[in-house]
Amino acid sequence: MDRRTEIMTAAGRLFSEAGYHVTSMRDLARAVNLQGGSLYAHIASKEEILFEIVSHAADLFLAGAAAVPPDLPPAERVARLVEAHLAVIAREIGNATVFFHEWRFLSPERKAQIQERRDAYEAYFTRAIADGVETGVFRVEDPRLATLFVLSALNWTYQWYDPAGPIPPDEFARQYAAMVLGALGADGPLTPGPSPRVGEGRSTEHAGGAA
Structure with a gap:
């Protein structure tokens, strides 16, 4: 699984469990073991x-x-x-x-x-x-x-x-x-x-x- 797919999979799980607004980019970065700033190398925005x-x-x-x-x-x-x-x-x-x-x-x-x-x-x-x-x-x-x-x-x-x-x-x-x-x-x-x-x-x- 490439990094972007990993991010999307984790985001789908987090958004479905906690909701889009409650989930922060920091939560998402933590879920895929990335630093917050590194996440933006793969996606432009939440x-x-x-x-x-x-x-x-x-x-x-x-x-x-x-x-x-x-x-x-x-x-x-x-x-x-x-x-x-x-x-x-x-x-x-x-x-x-x-x-x-x-x-x-x-x-x-x-x-x-x-x-x-x-x-x-x-x-x-x-x-x-x-x-x-x-x-x-x-x-x-x-x-x-x-x-x-x-x-x-x-x-x-x-x-x-x-x-x-x-x-x-x-x-x-x-x-x-x-x-x-x-x-x-x-x-x-x-x-x-x-x-x-x-x-x-x-x-x-x-x-x-x-x-």
């Missing part, structure tokens, strides 16, 4: 680090959505989008926490760049839900409102889901996708298996937003 972490997470979410074939039936497309979304959270839970909770501390210009990508990501869900409404698969009045509902439910999982806990990520995503489809009014019974209790060991101190 906000640059935040932007890179948030941008990386946005890339992962968008790549997951783009990999879902657009010609799939709407219900399957939504299920695949849900699974891809939760896979990113399970795999990169620290960076996902920063993406959902700390991105609002970016400068207006950088925040606008991220918002544009969040909107593009959201559109994948809205199109799939709208297609489902049009074909009679889903029973919701407003696909945009339904999208916000679904993403809010998905995004909150970073608060309490533990990928190393009793429900493996693949099974967790399967059950969540089934519940999302049920909430959208898809026909067919929901058949999630018996669910052990989840959420132990995850903090619920912070709040998340829709992607």
Whole structure:
């Protein structure tokens, strides 16, 4: 791992645990065994680090959505989008926490760049839900409102889901996708298996937003 990657990894952990504003450059330098001044040989500012972490997470979410074939039936497309979304959270839970909770501390210009990508990501869900409404698969009045509902439910999982806990990520995503489809009014019974209790060991101190 090169030094810049090491800095970004440490920053993602510190920002997700303590928050962007609470974490100082001195904290970050200490985490990677550098003198405070030496840190600036690798990065220009703390906000640059935040932007890179948030941008990386946005890339992962968008790549997951783009990999879902657009010609799939709407219900399957939504299920695949849900699974891809939760896979990113399970795999990169620290960076996902920063993406959902700390991105609002970016400068207006950088925040606008991220918002544009969040909107593009959201559109994948809205199109799939709208297609489902049009074909009679889903029973919701407003696909945009339904999208916000679904993403809010998905995004909150970073608060309490533990990928190393009793429900493996693949099974967790399967059950969540089934519940999302049920909430959208898809026909067919929901058949999630018996669910052990989840959420132990995850903090619920912070709040998340829709992607």
